[in-house]
Amino acid sequence: MRQTIKRSGVKGWRTVLALIFIVAISTVSARAQFLFSNLQSASVLKPRQVEVTPDFSTVSISYTGNTAHVWDLYGLQLGVGVFNRVELRVRYGYLNWTGSGPNVSFINFGPKIGLWRDFLSLYVPFELGFGDMVDVSETWSAHPTLMASIPVGKMIEINPAAKVLIPFQKDSDTLVALDLGLGIFLLESKNLVIRPEGSILFHPGDSGSYLQFSIGVSYRFRK
Secondary structure: OOOHHHHHHHHHHHHHHHHHHHHHHHHHHHHOEEEEEEEOOOOOOOOOEEEEEEEEEEEEEEEEEEEEEEEEEEEEEEEEEEOOOEEEEEEEEEEOOOOOOEEEEEEEEEEEEEEOOOOEEOOOOEEEEEEEOOOOOOEEOOOEEEEOOOOOOOOEEEEEEEEEEEEEOOOOOOOOEEEEEEEEEOOOOOOOEEEEEEEEEEEOOOEEEOOOEEEEEEEEOOO
């Protein structure tokens, strides 16, 4: 593939990008499972605590040794503590294509349950997509996610996570996402956090994958 691209020059590379773009559009309409970053820690909000996280993500498709940037995501995430060791989260994301493409937005929402102090939690959001070329009824999926937080000193934590993206449609594939993020605390109170994160989304056994780099800033309203 690489030799073919070199011989054909720019025209060949544009053809590859066009094919990737077509695959991406078909994936949006069929799966709509694109909020696969987390941008949060395993820590669970206390009752009536609120955390707000605006975020930005850049997403590329990697296939047969070639990688192409295909879209960006602009998002906003809100978490609210409701019970001891239980919080609810909702997240909105708008997909902005590198070139021209359909207007697509995503929403996911669900509970997050603390399993072991602030170190391990289970997050189970449900997601749907809507917009141009998207049938909302065909976009529902569940994303059960196991999150961990590992403190490194007083002002940094490492946040690995693994999730399974399960579509409700029979003809869609179940996908797997692995995330690795940092929490960089800017204040001793730890209520202001920068969250860089890298993610990969793939179907086990396939050679292609989605690569995502995200950055978010969380502010926690303490009560």
